[in-house]
Amino acid sequence: MATWDETDQGEETCSNSGAVYSVTYKSLPLKDDDSFHCSCGELMRSWRETGMYMYSLVSEGE
Incomplete structure (x- = not known):
């Protein structure tokens, strides 16, 4: 069975609310089209590539 790399991408902050998210990128065998x-409600990222971004809330914004 294949394993797919997972990479820590650091943190991203929402420009609207100030919420901070930890971001991880996971490689996939097929294209993922998501956001x-x-x-x-603020769009932070959209993608269409052979990987996906996973967001975990670190701290809430204002």
Whole structure:
């Protein structure tokens, strides 16, 4: 069974709410077409590539 790399991408802060998210990138065998929105609704990232971004809330914004 193949294993796919997972890479820590650091943290990203929402420009609208100030919420901070830890981001991890995981390689996939097929293209992923998706996006991530902050809990306030702000689009933080969209992608269409052979990988996906996983966001975990570190701290809530203002």
